[in-house]
Amino acid sequence: MGEFLDIYWPLIGISVSAAVILMAQQRRTTLISLLFNYLFVAAFLSQQQFIKPDLDLFGIMVSTTVLVKIIAGLSAVTILAITALTFSRDYEASALDEFSLAELRRAARQARRLEIVSPRRFADVVVPMWAMVLVAIASFILPRLYPIGSEEVDFAWYWLTLTGFFTIVTASDVLKLGLGLLLCVSSIDLLYTAIASTVQVFPLALLGLTTIVLSLAVSYLSGLMFGRLKTLELNELYKR
Amino acid sequence: MLYLLTISFPIAMAAGLFLLRARQIPAITGAILTVLMQMLLVIQLPVDAPVRLLGLTLAIDPLGRLIMLTILGIALFAYTVNFFIAHGEHFIPISLLLLGFTHTTIILMQEPFVATLLLVSSGFLAILAIVDLPIGSSVLVERSPLITALHYLVLVLLSGFAMYMAYVLLTIYWPTEQSSQSSPAQLIMSLIIVGFGMRLAIFPFHSWLVELAEYTTPMVTVIVITALNSTSLLFLISTFQFFPIIVAENTRGMHVLMFLGAITMIVAALFGLATAHLRRTPSYLVVANSGFMVFGVASATSNGLAGSILDLFNHMIAVLVIYVSIALLERPDGRPVVTLRSDLLWRWPLAGSGFIGGCLLLLGAPPFSSFTSKLLVYNAAAESGAHFVVLLGIGSLLMLAAVARLLYERLLGAAEELPTEQMPILLATQEMSRQSDRKLIGEPVGLSIVIFLLLGVSAVIGLYPQLILVTIEDVIRGLTFVRVTS
Numbered sequence: 001m002g003e004f005l006d007i008y009w010p011l012i013g014i015s016v017s018a019a020v021i022l023m024a025q026q027r028r029t030t031l032i033s034l035l036f037n038y039l040f041v042a043a044f045l046s047q048q049q050f051i052k053p054d055l056d057l058f059g060i061m062v063s064t065t066v067l068v069k070i071i072a073g074l075s076a077v078t079i080l081a082i083t084a085l086t087f088s089r090d091y092e093a094s095a096l097d098e099f100s101l102a103e104l105r106r107a108a109r110q111a112r113r114l115e116i117v118s119p120r121r122f123a124d125v126v127v128p129m130w131a132m133v134l135v136a137i138a139s140f141i142l143p144r145l146y147p148i149g150s151e152e153v154d155f156a157w158y159w160l161t162l163t164g165f166f167t168i169v170t171a172s173d174v175l176k177l178g179l180g181l182l183l184c185v186s187s188i189d190l191l192y193t194a195i196a197s198t199v200q201v202f203p204l205a206l207l208g209l210t211t212i213v214l215s216l217a218v219s220y221l222s223g224l225m226f227g228r229l230k231t232l233e234l235n236e237l238y239k240r
Numbered sequence: 241m242l243y244l245l246t247i248s249f250p251i252a253m254a255a256g257l258f259l260l261r262a263r264q265i266p267a268i269t270g271a272i273l274t275v276l277m278q279m280l281l282v283i284q285l286p287v288d289a290p291v292r293l294l295g296l297t298l299a300i301d302p303l304g305r306l307i308m309l310t311i312l313g314i315a316l317f318a319y320t321v322n323f324f325i326a327h328g329e330h331f332i333p334i335s336l337l338l339l340g341f342t343h344t345t346i347i348l349m350q351e352p353f354v355a356t357l358l359l360v361s362s363g364f365l366a367i368l369a370i371v372d373l374p375i376g377s378s379v380l381v382e383r384s385p386l387i388t389a390l391h392y393l394v395l396v397l398l399s400g401f402a403m404y405m406a407y408v409l410l411t412i413y414w415p416t417e418q419s420s421q422s423s424p425a426q427l428i429m430s431l432i433i434v435g436f437g438m439r440l441a442i443f444p445f446h447s448w449l450v451e452l453a454e455y456t457t458p459m460v461t462v463i464v465i466t467a468l469n470s471t472s473l474l475f476l477i478s479t480f481q482f483f484p485i486i487v488a489e490n491t492r493g494m495h496v497l498m499f500l501g502a503i504t505m506i507v508a509a510l511f512g513l514a515t516a517h518l519r520r521t522p523s524y525l526v527v528a529n530s531g532f533m534v535f536g537v538a539s540a541t542s543n544g545l546a547g548s549i550l551d552l553f554n555h556m557i558a559v560l561v562i563y564v565s566i567a568l569l570e571r572p573d574g575r576p577v578v579t580l581r582s583d584l585l586w587r588w589p590l591a592g593s594g595f596i597g598g599c600l601l602l603l604g605a606p607p608f609s610s611f612t613s614k615l616l617v618y619n620a621a622a623e624s625g626a627h628f629v630v631l632l633g634i635g636s637l638l639m640l641a642a643v644a645r646l647l648y649e650r651l652l653g654a655a656e657e658l659p660t661e662q663m664p665i666l667l668a669t670q671e672m673s674r675q676s677d678r679k680l681i682g683e684p685v686g687l688s689i690v691i692f693l694l695l696g697v698s699a700v701i702g703l704y705p706q707l708i709l710v711t712i713e714d715v716i717r718g719l720t721f722v723r724v725t726s
Contacts, residue, residue, distance in 0.1 A: 148412055177394070184401055201294055203353050206361070210364075217393060221367070224381055
């Protein structure tokens with residue numbers, strides 16, 4: 001068991017952190033899990049030696065590419081965390097007409113009421129939990145049906161992709177939907193690094209850029225939505 | 241060096257004009273000058289002379305250059321239109337960034353992974369334009385644009401994921417293909433259909449385009465459809481060119497794609513016919529035409545390809561003309577906002593005529609150039625089987641019916657401005673209950689000239705199709721996947 005953990009700890013870390021993103025409801029938990037997910041993916045890539053380490057960082061040999069991935073991931077999490085903390089693209093009251101001001105007040109009242117009348121329930125976790133079971137089954141079967149890289153790589157990217165998809169499907173708020181999208185990008189990143197015969201600078205830079213632009217887009221939309229509806233709940237957005 | 245300049249110039253100008261975004265006239269003028277400069281750069285680009293940079297191949301073929309110039313031309317008109325029509329605060333910088341990204345995608349088309357990522361990133365940028373509010377707006381962002389942006393965000397990523405996986409499978413399986421290994425051709429084809437289907441708004445992935453057209457400003461719709469969707473279609477052709485094995489090993493898959501194109505045309509035209517909405521119906525027609533173009537590409541014949549590519553140019557011009565006309569038709573005319581107007585042609589004769597011209601261009605009516613392109617695709621359909629001709633015929637008739645209904649219900653109704661008998665002031669009528677005088681402002685003549693200039697260009701190409709068809713046919717002769725099936 002100890003030997004298993006010694007070898008597969010990054011893989012276990014990837015699985016657990018992605019699973020937490022899928023199942024947890026609190027934003028703080030999911031964001032911290034995303035951060036750990038990026039760190040575990042970096043550890044996995046370093047461990048599998050897809051890229052030769054070329055940088056001595058405080059006595060630890062790491063690859064520049066892996067370091068760039070960590071920085072991109074860290075930036076994405078920071079952008080989302082700042083958004084989650086501050087939110088709200090606050091409108092200047094003087095710039096709005098009376099109808100818009102009334103609309104804002106109504107949205108704030110509704111959001112407060114929503115917080116009071118709909119506390120977190122166990123039922124909210126049931127669908128993500130069954131989704132998790134499906135992810136687990138599919139991640140063990142799909143690498144055998146459609147193998148692309150090594151067993152570990154296949155398991156890791158299938159797991160990330162499927163948790164990402166199910167997070168998108170089961171997401172109840174915009175920020176969580178964004179986390180699902182980021183998991184999908186992360187799986188593409190992992191797969192590219194693992195299977196490319198020669199890892200090129202430009203595609204890697206572009207993958208990092210895509211991650212950051214995606215998190216910016218999600219933050220911007222979250223901010224706009226919170227500013228408008230005083231909540232990130234998708235149910236409220238679709239109410240007519 | 242020239243490639244780098246072509247890639248970085250619009251992006252750098254976007255950053256510069258972001259600072260000027262609140263000052264409308266300098267920002268638009270700067271954007272127009274940027275586009276003109278970019279046109280010069282694109283013309284200077286050496287054709288079919290690949291360059292290696294950072295391990296990537298940068299190249300451009302005559303077709304790519306023609307599409308880049310057309311997109312720039314559309315952007316030029318779109319910016320000119322912005323002098324007259326309200327637009328988002330960040331429209332100029334975002335659209336310039338989009339131009340930079342689409343040009344980079346076209347230049348890097350030989351690198352499918354990179355091109356896919358660039359398409360995804362440009363989609364993310366377009367989201368910022370979707371939720372953009374006009375300068376100094378006193379209203380809140382509506383729910384509908386937010387929903388549209390969210391849908392587009394998810395769709396862009398999923399389509400990018402599907403395309404990326406298709407390229408991964410292509411790279412992994414085919415170069416090291418073993419006889420014992422089952423061919424992943426069908427899986428790859430499915431991923432390509434899903435990935436490109438989402439980007440090109442093919443049924444059943446078409447709803448985003450309708451939402452986009454309905455809830456965003458017309459110029460955002462124009463930029464997304466012309467720049468991003470056209471680049472995606474070019475990318476689909478490049479994919480078949482670089483991986484001809486997809487076509488060779490996938491006759492059934494290509495037939496499915498052809499059916500999907502034809503079905504898209506029919507379904508979208510039916511949806512368009514079911515409603516007579518000034519924005520929704522044309523967007524369904526745009527979706528139907530996308531299906532038509534995909535059909536031509538999927539036929540993998542020289543006629544189909546030539547027709548589709550020529551139709552792509554018509555599509556871009558028609559979209560610009562239609563949405564500029566819509567923006568003009570939607571201007572306030574003194575009547576209450578909730579009034580369903582049915583006399584738009586008489587109220588705004590120039591914009592109304594432009595709208596009708598744009599719809600006819602999209603339908604392929606003579607003498608417009610789309611008539612030639614439609615004929616070529618029909619020819620390709622006849623080569624592939626009579627049932628395809630029937631399907632396309634049904635689609636075209638339904639499109640025509642949708643346009644006829646829209647024109648009948650929204651444009652050609654009895655003019656309200658016709659002299660009517662003056663109602664006498666009745667007893668107990670108060671000043672408040674009397675309707676206020678209608679403010680009948682004129683149409684911007686300059687903008688109307690632009691619309692008719694575009695329609696004129698299309699008519700000239702329609703009368704002398706060889707002007708553009710020669711270049712297209714030259715490019716098609718070099719496409720290997722066309723030879724595979726013919």
